[in-house]
Amino acid sequence: MVIDKNKIQEINKKALSAHRRHFAATADFLTEKGIDVEKIITTIQEYNIAIPSWALGAGGTRFGRFGYGGEPGNLTQKIEDIGMIHALTNSAGAISLHIPWDIPEDAEATKKHAASLGIVFDAMNSNTFQDQKGQAYSYKYGSLCHVDKAVRDQAVAHNKAVIDHGIALGSKSLTVWLADGSNFPGQLNFRRALNNTLESLKEIYAHLPEDWKVFIEYKPYEPNFYSMVIQDWGTSSLLARELGPKAFTLVDLGHHLPNTNIEQIVATLMSRGLLGGFHFNDSKYGDDDLTVGAIKPYQLFLIFNELVDGMENNDANNPIPAWMIDASHNVKDPLEDLMQSIEAIETAYAKALLIDRKALEQAQLDNDITVAQNILKDAFNTDVRPLLTEARRRGGAAIDPITAYRAMEIRKELIAERGVNTTATGL
Numbered sequence: 050m051v052i053d054k055n056k057i058q059e060i061n062k063k064a065l066s067a068h069r070r071h072f073a074a075t076a077d078f079l080t081e082k083g084i085d086v087e088k089i090i091t092t093i094q095e096y097n098i099a100i101p102s103w104a105l106g107a108g109g110t111r112f113g114r115f116g117y118g119g120e121p122g123n124l125t126q127k128i129e130d131i132g133m134i135h136a137l138t139n140s141a142g143a144i145s146l147h148i149p150w151d152i153p154e155d156a157e158a159t160k161k162h163a164a165s166l167g168i169v170f171d172a173m174n175s176n177t178f179q180d181q182k183g184q185a186y187s188y189k190y191g192s193l194c195h196v197d198k199a200v201r202d203q204a205v206a207h208n209k210a211v212i213d214h215g216i217a218l219g220s221k222s223l224t225v226w227l228a229d230g231s232n233f234p235g236q237l238n239f240r241r242a243l244n245n246t247l248e249s250l251k252e253i254y255a256h257l258p259e260d261w262k263v264f265i266e267y268k269p270y271e272p273n274f275y276s277m278v279i280q281d282w283g284t285s286s287l288l289a290r291e292l293g294p295k296a297f298t299l300v301d302l303g304h305h306l307p308n309t310n311i312e313q314i315v316a317t318l319m320s321r322g323l324l325g326g327f328h329f330n331d332s333k334y335g336d337d338d339l340t341v342g343a344i345k346p347y348q349l350f351l352i353f354n355e356l357v358d359g360m361e362n363n364d365a366n367n368p369i370p371a372w373m374i375d376a377s378h379n380v381k382d383p384l385e386d387l388m389q390s391i392e393a394i395e396t397a398y399a400k401a402l403l404i405d406r407k408a409l410e411q412a413q414l415d416n417d418i419t420v421a422q423n424i425l426k427d428a429f430n431t432d433v434r435p436l437l438t439e440a441r442r443r444g445g446a447a448i449d450p451i452t453a454y455r456a457m458e459i460r461k462e463l464i465a466e467r468g469v470n471t472t473a474t475g476l
């Protein structure tokens with residue numbers, strides 16, 4: 050299913066005059082404060098967030114899974130779904146594939162199909178956290194860290210194959226997330242596990258094309274509950290440093306213990322040129338994978354404050370991070386949920402762009418804590434929705450994506466087209 054862009058314009062008509070008034074008032078107010086409104090709109094217009102191929106169906110929990118109907122049953126349909134999100138938001142022009150769930154039958158045709166919807170291929174994701182049919186060795190006791198070299202070799206070969214699939218699709222990066230770890234004290238020799246992981250990563254790294262990057266994701270616990278081999282940003286960045294200049298750390302918001310100062314991690318990594326990628330989601334307790342901004346929008350804003358500061362004062366030549374939503378949708382329509390996440394990410398980004406950095410620096414140099422805090426609060430409390438709406442409108446997208454999505458009855462059409470009991474591959 051492909052959205053007729055004329056339909057979006059038709060639906061926009063109803064909301065256009067209210068938007069124009071709201072936007073004009075906001076633009077006036079911000080311009081008077083010395084803010085370059087056009088620059089913010091352009092930045093948001095050019096900003097794209099990758100959607101992972103596994104986020105388009107019902108995620109479920111270990112207790113159960115409740116379908117939505119009309120879920121994409123294959124890679125072509127997953128690309129179509131992201132094409133719809135992109136048509137409605139003008140912000141989802143990239144897909145992040147998971148191998149082996151999304152191996153393209155014909156890479157050239159897949160690439161062409163995605164391009165026709167304005168979508169490029171972002172980071173490729175390998176999977177050594179579960180066993181696949183016909184696989185010679187099990188990952189029950191780890192993959193890249195495994196005590197048996199034959200298992201490690203199999204996991205390395207898989208990652209190399211993922212890189213090869215990515216090359217065919219025009220991707221430029223590989224994300225490695227490992228479930229490797231232990232459930233009980235004594236199960237694993239920490240040093241051996243880390244050394245094995247580094248040696249395996251070195252072999253994968255050697256397979257990367259010249260213009261590729263590898264992102265190393267970390268996670269403190271789950272699925273292993275006593276230890277994870279790559280438990281934190283320190284371990285990830287240590288491995289990245291030992292691997293070489295194409296290796297970076299990837300920060301997933303949900304992969305931290307409660308109350309961790311993630312914005313400081315972001316600043317620290319960027320100051321050393323080591324932040325390669327970002328996975329957005331939100332959480333209250335653990336790796337909850339909730340809609341971005343649903344629980345802690347102020348934290349997200351503080352993170353974007355560091356991202357913007359890091360991109361503007363980039364002494365360490367940190368690359369522009371790869372942005373991706375990594376959430377799971379258990380009770381909401383995934384397409385609506387993803388559009389809510391995009392809105393939350395862009396809201397935090399636009400608010401961070403409002404921060405008066407010169408004034409903030411002066412307040413910091415003066416040790417004027419009250420003013421410094423108020424500069425951040427002032428930006429955070431500003432309503433940037435008219436700027437995001439204007440960015441979408443100029444890009445031919447929807448003034449209100451979810452209203453348009455519902456007005457077009459897209460889920461109903463998807464169910465009619467694909468059926469009620471479809472399950473996205475991999476879920």
Ligand SMILES: [Mn+2]
Nearest residue numbers: 266301328375
């Ligand atoms: Mn992630």
